[in-house]
Amino acid sequence: MALKCCTCHRQSKVMYCSHCINTSPRLLLRYKMELYQVTAAREELRAQVDEILRDAMNGDEQPSDVLGKHLAMLRKTHLKRRTNKIRSKLQQLQEVVQVKRERVRTLKAQMNQPNPRVAHSVETDEKIAQFRSSQQKLTMLQRVLESSKALKFQALAHLFLIRQREHPEFPFTISFQPIVNVQNLCHLPQNVVECSLRSMWDFLLLAGRVLLIELPLQKPAKDVLDSLTGIVLNLLVFLQSLELVPQKFCGDRGYLRSLLRNYDVDRLFYYMVMNRDIELLDTGELHSAVNYDVCHAELQAMFQGSSELSVLNKSIDDKWFLVG
The missing domain is CATH 1.20.5 (Single alpha-helices involved in coiled-coils or other helix-helix interfaces)
Known part of the structure; x- marks a missing residue:
């Protein structure tokens, strides 16, 4: 159907109904058919490409x-x-x-070749093996011995009830008695001093047997100063054996003087029992060797005169010096 202008009567547009557009072979139907054919061909080509890619990835067939x-x-x-x-x-x-x-x-060839420098016989090898085995057993026995000595020493310290307390003059006790020191010795009764020295001697002698240490003095003296001298000498041996102080500290008079001034007898005794390190400054000066007379003289000097040895308090009742 053609539309014409009402003035000039010219044809301007062509108009078709929907039925003719969809059914006429000369209009849209031809293009639809071509579109269907192109779509089918594309799907077929896509399937072929997919099959080719699948076969190429699998590689089963040529x-x-x-x-x-x-x-x-x-x-x-x-x-x-x-x-x-x-x-x-x-x-x-x-x-x-x-x-x-x-x-x-x-390496195997080198191991198989005999060493010309060291020609060991079978007997020598057996001796070496026996020596190594004995050395290992000895090491184990030494460890067991050291452990046993340490346990026995701790039990001995527990048996004598060696403790530390808060006291300005006598901070350490043994068997419920104050451990004597040189600075405040005159403040204790004679009986308490003797009992304390006797307990200290008993402990040192038993500790020497437990630790297998040979002590220079084995018997306490009756005099207080002589008894303290023996205790100090034995303490020096213990400190050296337990490696709490170097060996040169125990063999020099200057270090002995510093040791007594800084720690006194009671603190040295307690530190030895508790296995605590003792710190001393190296003066760099050499003094005379330590022996009984030197130690006795140093303790005598700390008393500030022998007259104080007779000023031991005998009027105070001994029971006031028992500590818990």
Whole structure:
């Protein structure tokens, strides 16, 4: 149907109804058919491409088309590249293994060759083995012995009830008695001093037997100063054996004087029992060697005169010096 202008009567547009547009072979129906054909062809080509790609990835069959052949060739090239890398790594590892094998072979040859410098016989080897076995057993026995001595020493200290307390003059006690010190010795009754010295001597003698230490003095003296001298000399041996002070500290008079001034007898005794390190400054000066007379003289000097030895308090009742 054509539309005409009412003035000039010219045809301007052509108009069709919807039925004719959809059914007429000369209008949209032809284009629809062509569209359906193009879509079908595209789906068929897509299926072919998918099949070619699937066959090329699987590699089970030899492809016949060009695209499949190219994809198969690309896959083979990739596989060859990976294979070459693996072969190169294997070759490097084989070279490393070969070098190590040569090294092992050389070492075995050196081990099998007799050493001209050291020609051990069978008897010598057996003696060496026995010596090593005995040395190991000796080491084990030494460890057991040290452990046993430490346990017995701790039990001995617990038996004598050696403790520390808060007291300005006598901060340490043994068997419920104050451990005497030189600075405040005159403040204790004679009986308490003698009992304290006797307990200290008993402990040192038993500790020497437990620790297998040979003491220079084995019997306490009746005089207080002589008894203290023996205790100090024995303490020096204990401190040296337990490695609480260096050996030169125990053999020099200057260090002995510093030791008594800084720690006194009671603190030295307590530190030895508790296995505490004793700090002293190295004066760098050499003095005379330590012996009984030197130790006695140093203790005598700390008393500030022998007259104070007779000023021991005998009027105070002894029971006030029992501590808990």
